Amino acid sequence: MNFTLRVWRQKDNASPGALAEYKVQDITPDISFLEMLDLLNHDLISRGEVPVAFDSDCREGICGTCCIVINGRPHGHEHGGTVCQLHMRSFQDGAVITIEPLRVRSFPIIRDLVVDRSSLDSIIAAGGYVSVKTGGAPDANAIPISKEDAEKAMDTAQCIGCGACAAACKNAAAMLFVSAKVAHLSRLPQGRVEWKRRVLDMVTAMDQAGFGNCSNEAECEATCPKEIKMGNIAGMNSQFLRAALTHR
């Protein structure tokens, strides 16, 4: 297969960027999208050019590193998967593919397709945990948790923190990310103890990091590689309101 790639090249956050065009040829359909980029970079290095910077690590869809925007969609066109799980057989031979970094003001561009997502870490630091120290935990079976609660908690706990939700949102809202953590922990008895403080602190941190607000476009849910539901955002808003009215 042959493709024309239009790739965003940008030296750093202070410099302007632009799309550059590259041709890749004789691509076997079974390789992944990132392996195709590996091949492009191999060619670029061999020719003495500067390779395209992009982040990836586990290459099996769990670490959340590799999120980039392909033809306008974070993680590309396939539903429920990450860029590293995307294979070239799902593209048409001869296609023109546009590849850009996540466009979110809270994710400054570092180089080409690489962005800084530490704003997501700062939201977790503000309250995305159970405030428990190592040691002294009661026996794991001491508090029964219904199978349904465990499964529901897991549905949101599996967020990989890739930032696709924010990039897909026209408001650059990270509310699917934040609400997934709020839903995960408030679903479990261990996390329920401090639910008010958590939702207030995390939402405050989210605002401080410069993320926008939800206006029910549902792009986040459509793009989430772990298929986390946007109903969690309504849940978080409801928790936030209750907490704001009753906390302290």
Add this chain to the structure above:
Amino acid sequence: MITLDAKIPSGPLVDKWENHRHDLRLVNPTNKSKYHVLVVGTGLAGSSAAASLAELGYNVSCFCLQDSPRRAHSIAAQGGINAAKNYANDNDSIYRLFYDTIKGGDFRSREANVYRLAQVSGHIIDQCVAQGVPFARDYGGALETRSFGGAQVSRTFYARGQTGQQLLIGAYSALMRQVHLGKIKLFPRREMLDLVVEDGRVGGIVVRNMITGQMESYAGDAVILATGGYTNVFDLSTNAQASNVSALWAAYKRGACFANPCYTQIHPTCIPRSGSHQSKLVLMSESLRNDGRIWVPRKAGDKRPPNTIPGEERFYYLEEKYPAFGNLVPRDVASRNAKVMVDQGHGVGPSGVSVYLDFAEAIARQGEGVIREKYGNLFEMYQRITAENPYEQPMRIYPAPHYAMGGLWVDYNLMTTIPGLFALGEANFSDHGANRLGASALMQGLADGYFISPYTVSGYLAGVKPKAKKTVAADLPAFQETLAAVRQRTEKLTSVNGHTPANEFHRELGQLLWDHCGMSREEASLQETLRKIPEIRERFWKNVRVPGAAADFNQAYDYARRVADYLEFSELLVKDALERRESCGCHLRVESQTAEGEAKRDDDHFRHVAAWEYQGEGKAPVRHQEPLEFETVHLAARSYK
């Protein structure tokens, strides 16, 4: 010359850890904030150690090469975590977990370490549940468990097929909580370039800021390396792209002994390779072997589609050869038998280099819904990669390099031969012997981080004076020497100006190791490999092309530097394999087999840990031996028949 002292406490096995904890010195609570601990790596071991030490009151700086600590490769562990809880009432116990682990490791690990691991295993589950890890539950609300290879009890706790992710998010959240409280300073996108040794003990680290390309120096009273394993030396492995040996290799060159580098594990259930441009091999949890049946066509060269081959013409080779354990034999046995089947022409798939893992019977018996609930995400992952539906046709699997049992030599306190330098998790060698059982890596990483290193690092710090905080690390003489050495290496690599991208050398090295130092090894071919590695290395230093500048964001330079280290480290790996003239654990030594072609251990000559000491560039390293004393278990031939 170093003398190895494992510092294994005396007394009965069951009391060793308790007695030792009593003997470990404590740091006065008001003095803890005067000490600074550097933690490199934020996987399960690093995150849990950093959080736990910060909770105790130490100042911690935590470094990772990913953009966020939550992305460390522990996140990819799928199947589960072992613990001797006996919740299933199937007669599990601390002793049984200990014994299974020692036996699984083919009697090449320390009794005392492994027993301690089993002792703390239960607390890990308690701790994780308290953090909000959503482990699988039954309808009564109690924790579910499943079986894993190498065990006949159900002791593996899991969160769907994403157990590593959930445990890591638990440890990461504990870490971020300490970041919020100001006890941990976080340094993402930093890669360790060198270790600073000052007056015979650890002084700090030199790291590369991977955004700016600048070198940065950090002084600490203790340094913890939790940088994971090195199977990316094989080029294609199940590891993440950035997982590498460089931090361990730097520590080795600064005086930390490297133990058993040849002990690498080849995982039996990976998706077979499809082409030459593949960047990694994807593993699927071996928990699949609970319900999947492994088979190949009985007739070599049979190319019929799997569903048209009748039962009597299928060779369920594991079930036939190992009736007691069947498809749940340990990883090495499963991997080696797959290779034997393929070598004898029974392999399936387009390349003929894979075997079937069939769920048809499990689906018929339990229903598709149950199988989907247990393995849904694994099936989906398989289908995404291969475009084949495993609910309708058998999966194809083949072994791939996965885990490194070898690592830095550590004593019972998890301290290396450099005072103040600790190694945790996969980065050390201590608990898995020559083969790790499934679901034991998560257990070990968290045991080291939550429950062992907080005590033993404190014990070390209690005996040293805290460093004055006023000096800038980079101005200290030991740092200046190290920085100069790093600068020289950087200069050397960026000035080669050849024509060949680094990945070509990596691929060549990986193929060489896979062919000659993988599952089975032989004297002559190991010797030949030892001749070939320096040749590849020489070509690398003549022809490699590293684009751009080192003092800049430069992923190609980061990668080339790691490849340069693999080209040195691989020689030690093969040397270690050559010297270990026995079959054990994951490796069959061709010269050491029973009459039936099974692996034959040689306890008379090799019942020891091999710990290699660096002697300088171009000089042969010294191979030390730490004899393994078995006071409790009886050394048996590891049979799963």
